[in-house]
Amino acid sequence: MARILTPRRGIERYLHEREFEVRACLKSIHVSSTFSVDGIVATQLARLEALQAAKVDFASDALHVDWNRVDLRRASAACAFEQFRARAWALGELNQSLSSTYTNLYHLTFADTADRRRSGALKRFNLAAYKRRIRKALTPLQESFSEIWAVGMVEISATPTSDDAVLFEPHCHLLVDGVPSMDLRAAFKSVLKKRSSALRPVQLEPVRTPADRARVLSYFFKQVPELRSQIVGVDGRLIRGRSNHLTGAAKVEWLAWMAGHHVTELLISIGPPAGVIEKFEYRDLQPIIDELLKAGIEHDN
Structure with missing residues (x-):
C-alpha cells in the first residue's frame, strides 16, 4: 500500500x-x-x-x-x-527498572487447557477472573519470599483443530524473581482447574543475564494473533510446531476480543514492577x- x-x-x-x-x-x-x-x-x-x-x-x-x-x-x-x-x-x-541476581529468575509460562475456547466462544473468556487465579498463585509466594517480584502479560494464541476450526488458548507469561523453581511450579499447579488435561501446564526457563531478560520481555510483548501448529514427536506426544498468524474469521475474533481490553488490563505484576506499571x-x-x-x-x- x-x-x-x-x-x-x-x-x-x-x-x-x-x-x-x-x-x-x-x-x-x-x-x-x-x-x-x-x-x-x-x-x-x-x-x-x-x-x-x-x-x-x-x-x-x-x-x-x-x-x-x-x-x-x-x-x-x-x-x-x-x-x-x-x-x-x-x-x-x-x-531498566528490574533488578536481579539471576540466581532465581525464571520465565514462567502458565497454560491451562481448561481455559481454551473454541472459535466463536473467545468472547466468553473472562480476563478479570483469569488474573485473579494468577494472583492466587502469586500471593502465597509473596508471603513466603519477601524479595519476590513478578511481571508478565496475558496472551491469546490459537491451535488448529482437525475440523478446520481453532482453539483459542489463553495463557500467561511471567518473569518471576526470588522464588526457587520447585515452589514456583507448585504454586501455579495449585490453581489449575479440575478439568485441566495439560501435560506441562507450568513451564520454567531460567533467565541468566540482562540480555536474556530483555529477550524474554520482547517475547512477552509481541502481541500477535499467533496460530501454533502441533506435530507428533518421536515419543508420540504432541509438541509445538511452526507458528503462523491467524487469518480470516479467527483473526477477526482475536481482534474483537483485544479491542475490548486495554494493554494495562493484560499486564500482571507484584513487587517493585507494579509501581512502574501504574505510571x-x-x-x-x-x-x-x-x-x-x-x-x-x-x-x-
Whole structure:
C-alpha cells in the first residue's frame, strides 16, 4: 500500500526521524524484531477494515487513526500503535527498572487447557477472573519470599483443530524473581482447574543475564494473533510446531476480543514492577522512545 505523501508532523515526524535507531535497538534485543512507522499504519488500517467488514461491534475509540492521536487517550490492545507503545516501554523503562541476581529468575509460562475456547466462544473468556487465579498463585509466594517480584502479560494464541476450526488458548507469561523453581511450579499447579488435561501446564526457563531478560520481555510483548501448529514427536506426544498468524474469521475474533481490553488490563505484576506499571498508562510516547534508545545505547556498551 503506497503512502500518501503529506508532510510528517508531531510524533510521526519524531518517530520517522529515528526509525533506523528504533529498529536497530529492537533488533539488538531480539533479531526478529522490527519497526516501521508506515508499516504500523498499514497494519492498523488493515485491522480497522477487517473489523468493519465483519460488522464487529467495537468502540469507536478502540483503535487510533494515526500516530499523532496516540498521546490523547489510551486505545485498546487491538491497536497496533498501542502495541508498539507497550513494547517500547517494556524494553526501555520497564526493563531498566528490574533488578536481579539471576540466581532465581525464571520465565514462567502458565497454560491451562481448561481455559481454551473454541472459535466463536473467545468472547466468553473472562480476563478479570483469569488474573485473579494468577494472583492466587502469586500471593502465597509473596508471603513466603519477601524479595519476590513478578511481571508478565496475558496472551491469546490459537491451535488448529482437525475440523478446520481453532482453539483459542489463553495463557500467561511471567518473569518471576526470588522464588526457587520447585515452589514456583507448585504454586501455579495449585490453581489449575479440575478439568485441566495439560501435560506441562507450568513451564520454567531460567533467565541468566540482562540480555536474556530483555529477550524474554520482547517475547512477552509481541502481541500477535499467533496460530501454533502441533506435530507428533518421536515419543508420540504432541509438541509445538511452526507458528503462523491467524487469518480470516479467527483473526477477526482475536481482534474483537483485544479491542475490548486495554494493554494495562493484560499486564500482571507484584513487587517493585507494579509501581512502574501504574505510571505506564500516563506516559507519552516520545519519552518512552527516548528511554528505549537510551537503554539501547547502554546495552551496546
